[in-house]
Structure formats: structure tokens, C-alpha cells
Amino acid sequence: MRNSTMSSLVSAMRLPVRAGAAALLALALLLPGARAEEVALDHWPTERAQDPAALQRGARLFTTYCLNCHGARQMRWNRLRDIGIDEVQIKQQLIFGDQKVGDVMSVAMNAHDAKVWFGKAPPDLSVIIRARNTEEHRGTDYVYTLLRSFYRDRSSLTGWNNAVYPHIAMPNMLWQRQGPRTATITRVEWEEHAAADPKQPSVRELAKSVDVFDVDGYVQTTRSVLAEGSPGMQIAFTPVDPKAAASVDEDVADLVAFLNWMSEPGAATRYRIGIWVMGFLVIFLLVVRWLNKVYWRDIT
Amino acid sequence: MGLHETRYRGLLGWFDSRMPSVMNAFRDHMSEYYAPKNFNFWYFFGSLALVVLVIQLVSGAFLAMHYKPDAGAAFWSVEFIMREVSGGWFIRYMHSTGASFFFIVVYLHIFRGMLYGSYRKPRELVWLVGACIFLALMAESFFGYLLPWGQMSFWGAQVIINLFDSIPLIGPDLSTWIRGDFVIGDATLNRFFAMHTMMIPTILMGLMGAHIFALHDVGSNNPDGIEIKDHLGPDGKPLDGIPFHPYYTVHDLYGIAVFLIAFFAVVFFAPEMGGVFLEGNNFIPADPFQTPLHIAPLWYFTPYYSILRATTEGFLGWIALAVAGYGVLTYLSVRGMGLRIAVAAATAVLLALLVGPTHLDAKLWGVALMGGSTTVLFGLPWLDRSPARSMRYRPLWHRGVLALFVAAFFALGVLGMMPPNPLRTVISQVCAGVYFGFFALMPWWSRMGSFLPVPDRVRFAAH
Numbered sequence: 169m170r171n172s173t174m175s176s177l178v179s180a181m182r183l184p185v186r187a188g189a190a191a192l193l194a195l196a197l198l199l200p201g202a203r204a205e206e207v208a209l210d211h212w213p214t215e216r217a218q219d220p221a222a223l224q225r226g227a228r229l230f231t232t233y234c235l236n237c238h239g240a241r242q243m244r245w246n247r248l249r250d251i252g253i254d255e256v257q258i259k260q261q262l263i264f265g266d267q268k269v270g271d272v273m274s275v276a277m278n279a280h281d282a283k284v285w286f287g288k289a290p291p292d293l294s295v296i297i298r299a300r301n302t303e304e305h306r307g308t309d310y311v312y313t314l315l316r317s318f319y320r321d322r323s324s325l326t327g328w329n330n331a332v333y334p335h336i337a338m339p340n341m342l343w344q345r346q347g348p349r350t351a352t353i354t355r356v357e358w359e360e361h362a363a364a365d366p367k368q369p370s371v372r373e374l375a376k377s378v379d380v381f382d383v384d385g386y387v388q389t390t391r392s393v394l395a396e397g398s399p400g401m402q403i404a405f406t407p408v409d410p411k412a413a414a415s416v417d418e419d420v421a422d423l424v425a426f427l428n429w430m431s432e433p434g435a436a437t438r439y440r441i442g443i444w445v446m447g448f449l450v451i452f453l454l455v456v457r458w459l460n461k462v463y464w465r466d467i468t
Numbered sequence: 469m470g471l472h473e474t475r476y477r478g479l480l481g482w483f484d485s486r487m488p489s490v491m492n493a494f495r496d497h498m499s500e501y502y503a504p505k506n507f508n509f510w511y512f513f514g515s516l517a518l519v520v521l522v523i524q525l526v527s528g529a530f531l532a533m534h535y536k537p538d539a540g541a542a543f544w545s546v547e548f549i550m551r552e553v554s555g556g557w558f559i560r561y562m563h564s565t566g567a568s569f570f571f572i573v574v575y576l577h578i579f580r581g582m583l584y585g586s587y588r589k590p591r592e593l594v595w596l597v598g599a600c601i602f603l604a605l606m607a608e609s610f611f612g613y614l615l616p617w618g619q620m621s622f623w624g625a626q627v628i629i630n631l632f633d634s635i636p637l638i639g640p641d642l643s644t645w646i647r648g649d650f651v652i653g654d655a656t657l658n659r660f661f662a663m664h665t666m667m668i669p670t671i672l673m674g675l676m677g678a679h680i681f682a683l684h685d686v687g688s689n690n691p692d693g694i695e696i697k698d699h700l701g702p703d704g705k706p707l708d709g710i711p712f713h714p715y716y717t718v719h720d721l722y723g724i725a726v727f728l729i730a731f732f733a734v735v736f737f738a739p740e741m742g743g744v745f746l747e748g749n750n751f752i753p754a755d756p757f758q759t760p761l762h763i764a765p766l767w768y769f770t771p772y773y774s775i776l777r778a779t780t781e782g783f784l785g786w787i788a789l790a791v792a793g794y795g796v797l798t799y800l801s802v803r804g805m806g807l808r809i810a811v812a813a814a815t816a817v818l819l820a821l822l823v824g825p826t827h828l829d830a831k832l833w834g835v836a837l838m839g840g841s842t843t844v845l846f847g848l849p850w851l852d853r854s855p856a857r858s859m860r861y862r863p864l865w866h867r868g869v870l871a872l873f874v875a876a877f878f879a880l881g882v883l884g885m886m887p888p889n890p891l892r893t894v895i896s897q898v899c900a901g902v903y904f905g906f907f908a909l910m911p912w913w914s915r916m917g918s919f920l921p922v923p924d925r926v927r928f929a930a931h
């Protein structure tokens with residue numbers, strides 16, 4: 169860029185602009201928002217996004233455990249060739265019904281029945297990872313944590329509840345692989361009670377409640393009042409068979425890898441072409457920069 | 469023979485003698501249009517806006533070949549384009565990224581105008597047409613954003629259309645008329661598709677043409693804010709002007725190359741831009757029975773959305789205070805009894821509507837202020853009373869005032885993306901005050917301070 173351009177740019181964007189804008193933005197970003205209480209999400213191991221073994225295992229888990237209630241109406245069976253599963257394997261190992269390899273992954277259950285049975289139609293999973301992306305978290309981390317946060321709860325319709333998605337309509341699909349677990353949910357929150365004397369203002373206290381759900385879903389709650397602390401929620405699981413539970417963590421990581429791939433099967437192509445486009449544009453830039461220089465040589 | 473005189477040889481000559489207006493237009497607007505030679509960085513964005521318009525028209529046409537404007541099919545037809553249409557993802561990402569880049573480019577283009585006084589006499593019409601383009605662009609983007617039929621499309625449109633409800637008497641009927649139904653549905657989607665692909669692009673292209681014609685009639689401003697036509701050479705051409713073609717065509721090509729690198733870097737490597745250009749919620753099909761927790765418009769609307777949200781019942785008193793102060797200031801500044809009475813009457817009416825016993829609803833005031841925040845641009849040529857056009861020759865603190873305005877605009881934009889809380893509301897109210905104060909007080913502050921002498925000829929260093 170030429171000198172006069174740079175200097176005018178600098179003079180236009182003097183210090184007060186940048187300092188002022190930066191300070192205001194920083195201030196706005198630091199302010200706490202009115203957020204719903206949320207458990208901290210675990211991080212999905214991102215290296216699996218490109219790992220063919222993980223993607224293939226994820227595809228198998230997906231067709232076995234998810235593709236009965238959930239459909240993937242924008243996903244064609246034969247697109248699985250992109251992650252290294254050939255048509256014979258697709259036909260013999262993945263398609264359980266009478267679908268063709270050129271068909272999309274639809275399910276027999278219709279939305280109306282599903283609503284009657286579960287209270288809610290299971291969402292289509294074609295773009296579920298992208299749909300769960302928010303400003304606070306990545307969709308992959310959300311689904312990875314959600315699928316590993318089921319616990320037994322007698323009070324719910326299916327016998328299952330979820331720490332990430334309370335009162336979820338979906339039961340824990342991987343329970344046989346995971347084995348029984350107990351869940352300890354610790355909540356610290358501000359509570360407001362009416363004072364004994366109704367003329368007095370209400371009492372506000374920081375309460376800590378610990379819910380322990382045993383393997384059969386019976387809950388025991390202990391409650392205490394804290395002198396100090398900050399509101400929040402924590403959850404801890406104690407598996408009866410730690411080895412089985414750990415292997416389910418692996419399963420879910422692979423499953424999320426597949427769901428992530430399915431959300432945008434063309435992402436790898438996009439990156440690959442993008443690098444060539446950037447290369448071309450850089451050469452184009454050098455050419456037009458030279459052209460500009462040659463033409464402007466005679467302007468004094 | 470009826471042919472025009474031949475100005476060119478060969479095929480071009482054959483063509484020109486039959487239809488000379490094409491080469492006349494080329495001469496008038498390109499090869500013999502004299503532009504100041506001292507254009508800087510900020511002057512790239514006009515031609516870039518034209519480039520983005522072309523990107524949007526071409527990618528939009530290809531999208532329309534596969535998109536289905538039907539409430540039952542729209543969402544999945546977009547996902548169909550992303551997966552099944554060859555290169556569909558590329559077309560779609562170009563269009564979605566292009567929408568955001570259009571606003572980036574246009575905001576920088578508007579900022580350039582404010583920096584160098586490009587709206588001052590005789591360029592008022594250039595500016596007014598430009599402000600119309602900005603409004604048309606916002607309409608275009610609003611209509612287009614409903615088309616993917618995701619949750620954010622649906623609820624964003626719901627929020628904006630419901631704003632019309634607050635207009636007294638005709639409001640509810642008006643919003644039903646806009647929707648074509650009592651709720652946002654298939655009828656709404658179909659008409660928004662028609663508006664987005666037929667009506668507004670046509671208007672936009674007409675306005676673009678008018679913008680360029682108006683500009684080329686009066687000639688371009690420049691960073692020094694002086695008229696190059698005041699110093700003509702013996703050949704009658706401006707001494708500080710150079711033919712647009714080839715000098716600015718190659719120059720703009722250079723700018724376009726830099727722009728395309730930034731644009732395609734986003735298209736290929738970050739099309740969602742962390743949820744700012746493509747929101748996660750919009751990958752969920754529209755569901756009229758499930759309201760998202762937090763509804764925010766796309767980033768380029770958030771400054772105005774913040775102003776809307778900042779206008780709470782409690783803020784009306786502060787607005788009334790500002791209106792009263794402004795009324796007194798204007799009353800003392802204008803001359804002539806008739807004008808003073810008019811100012812006093814207008815102030816009294818506004819105060820009655822703000823804090824009187826039957827004052828208007830805060831929501832309606834919010835809508836009025838949101839509308840005012842974009843239409844106030846139209847007044848700029850008459851609000852600015854500075855003796856010098858360009859910031860270069862205005863007091864240094866004027867840049868500080870402009871910087872404060874830009875900072876307020878940014879802060880409103882960031883706050884508009886976040887869920888509100890009491891403190892954020894107060895900050896947006898302060899920023900809204902700065903935003904409107906910048907324009908409202910401009911007739912006074914723009915002529916205060918000591919101005920530098922404006923040079924006779926443009927400052928230019930050869931490359």
C-alpha cells in the first residue's frame with residue numbers, strides 16, 4: 169500500500185478512536201449476562217474430526233443407536249464413501265432395512281407418533297452439530313457432554329434424566345454399554361424465603377443442595393446454607409463398572425466425530441479448494457499491484 | 469446513410485457508428501471522467517460495494533434455481549443446496565458471506581463520507597441517493613434473512629414485523645398486511661422471496677445507477693475536501709484530476725484483489741464467522757411453538773436494535789429532558805418569531821407525547837428512534853456547518869467527536885448481540901444519547917474551534 173494511503177489511514181484512525189472503541193467493547197464483554205444455569209461442558213477431542221477410524225466407528229454407532237428414532241434426511245447412504253466405507257459395507261453392515269445406497273437416511277417413525285410417545289418429535293440429525301453451536305459453546309462439546317450426562321431418575325417418564333438437558337425426552341441409548349452409574353448433582357443457588365414476621369423483608373440465602381441419584385434412580389437430597397460461595401452447578405458420576413463407562417466415553421467421542429462430519433460433509437473439500445483459491449488470489453494481487461504501479465508511474 | 473461519424477476503426481467502428489451512446493457513456497463515466505488524483509484507502513469501498521452487489525446478484529440467481537420458497541420445504545432446500553447441488557455450498561457461502569461484507573463495505577463507505585464531508589454542497593443528492601441505497605440494502609437483507617426458514621429467520625422476522633403493531637390505529641392491520649397472514653407462514657415466506665429476488669434488487673440497481681450518475685455530474689470529492697474543478701488546465705480538464713480509466717480502474721482492481729482475499733478467506737475457512745455471519749440457531753428449522761431463549765438480529769442491524777431495546781419506559785424521561793434542552797437551544801439559535809414559535813410548538817408536542825398524561829408507549833418511541841437512527845443520515849448535508857469539508861482541516865477534536873460516535877455505534881452493535889441486563893441497558897442508553905447527540909448538535913459543534921487553512925490544490929505524493 170502506498171505511503172500517503174497508510175498515513176491518511178493512520179491519521180483517520182487516531183488513538184482516541186481505537187482506545188475508545190476497545191475500552192467500550194471490553195467493558196461490554198466483561199459484563200455478566202443473564203444466562204441460564206449450565207453445567208460446564210467437557211471438551212470433545214477435536215483430533216477425531218479427521219480420523220477415519222473414529223468416523224467409521226461413529227457411523228456404525230449412529231446407524232445402530234440413533235437412526236431408529238432420529239433421521240438424517242439430508243444424508244445419503246453412499247456419501248459414507250467419503251469417510252472410507254464402501255458400498256458393500258454400507259449395504260451389508262449399515263442398512264438394516266430395505267433402503268438403497270442412493271437413499272437418504274430416513275426413519276420409519278413419523279413425527280406425529282413420536283410426539284405422542286415421547287412428547288416431542290426427535291430432531292433430524294443432519295445438521296445437529298451446527299444447530300447446537302452458540303456463542304457460549306461449540307455444538308460438538310455440547311453433544312459430547314449431553315450424551316454422557318444421563319442418569320437414572322424415577323421421577324421422569326422414561327426413567328432417565330440428563331444434567332445438560334434437564335427433563336430430556338430421550339432415554340440413555342448407550343446404557344447397556346455404559347453400565348449403571350450414580351449421579352451426584354451439587355447446586356449452589358440464591359434462595360429467597362419469606363421472613364417469619366411477614367412485615368420483615370424476605371430472607372435471601374445461599375443454599376447448597378446435593379442430590380444423589382442411585383443406580384435405580386432414587387434420590388437423596390441434603391441441603392445446607394453456605395456463609396459464602398458463588399452460585400453454580402456441578403455434576404459427578406460414579407460408574408459401577410469404570411471400564412465400561414470409559415469405553416462409552418470413547419464411543420460418544422467417535423459418534424460426535426461422525427455427527428460433526430455429517431453436519432457439513434463437504435468441509436474438507438472446502439478447505440482443500442480454499443487453499444488453491446488463496447494461492448490464485450495472491451498471484452492475482454501481485455499482478456494487479458504491479459499493473460497499478462506501472463500505470464501510476466506517470467502521475468505526478 | 470443515417471450512420472454516425474466513425475470515431476473508431478474495425479468492429480468497434482461498425483458498432484459505434486450504429487450505437488454511439490455506448491462509447492459516449494464509456495467516455496463520460498470512464499475514460500474522460502476526471503477524478504481527483506489524491507484518493508486514499510477510504511475510496512476503495514465505493515467500487516467494492518459494486519463488486520459485492522455483482523457477487524450477490526450472481527450467487528443469488530444460482531441459489532434461486534434450487535431454493536424452494538415453501539414453508540414446508542425451504543429449510544431443507546437450503547441444506548439440499550449445501551450437499552446435493554454441485555458447488556452449491558460455495559454459492560450459498562458466497563451469498564451469506566456477501567451479505568455481511570456488503571454491510572462492512574457500505575459502513576466504511578459511509579464513514580469515508582463523514583470523514584471528508586463528501587455530502588456537502590453540491591453533492592447532497594449523491595448522499596441522499598446513497599442513504600436510500602442503505603435503506604434498500606437493509607430491506608433486502610431483512611427479506612433475505614427469512615428465506616433459510618431457520619429459527620432465527622422466523623423469530624427475527626417475528627420481532628421486526630411485530631414492531632409495526634405499536635403504530636397507533638393502523639398497527640395491527642398493517643402487520644397482518646405485511647405478513648399476509650395472522651402469523652408468519654407460507655404466505656410471508658413467498659412474498660419475502662418475491663421482495664428479495666425481484667422488487668428490492670431492481671430498486672437497488674436503479675438507485676446505484678442514480679448514485680453514480682449524480683456523482684459523475686458533480687464530480688468526486690477527495691480527502692482534502694476541495695473542488696478540483698476550480699483549477700482547470702488550458703485544455704479545460706481539472707489540473708488535479710486524472711481519467712478514471714485507466715488510472716482508477718487499475719487502482720480499484722488492486723483494492724478488489726485485497727478484498728477478494730479477505731472475502732474468500734471467510735467463504736472457505738470461516739463461513740459461519742464464529743456464529744456472527746451464520747448463526748447456530750438458524751440450522752434448526754423454524755418452529756412457531758418454540759421461541760429461542762435469545763433472539764438477536766444479524767450483526768449489521770444490532771446497533772439499531774440496541775437503540776430499540778434501550779428505549780424503556782424509564783428512559784422516556786431522559787429523552788424528554790434532552791428534547792427540552794434541545795428545544796431551548798434551537799429556540800435561542802433560530803431567528804424570526806414564526807420560526808421560534810414553530811420550535812416551541814414542536815418541542816411542546818414532543819414533550820406531551822413523551823411524558824404527558826396520555827404519552828405514547830415506550831415501544832412506539834423505540835420504533836421511532838430505531839427508524840430515526842437510520843434516517844437521520846439524510847439530514848447530514850444540512851446539519852454539518854463546518855467551514856472546511858474534510859476532517860484534515862477541521863479542529864483536531866472534531867475527529868475525537870467522530871471517534872466517539874463510531875465508538876458508540878460499535879458498542880451499540882456489540883450490546884445488541886448480547887442478552888440484555890440492567891447495566892447493559894444503561895450503557896446502550898448512554899450510547900444512544902451519543903449517537904443522536906452527534907447528529908442533533910452537529911449544527912453547533914461543527915463550526916466551533918479553529919480551522920486550518922484549506923489549501924488551493926490537493927496534496928498528493930507520487931508513488
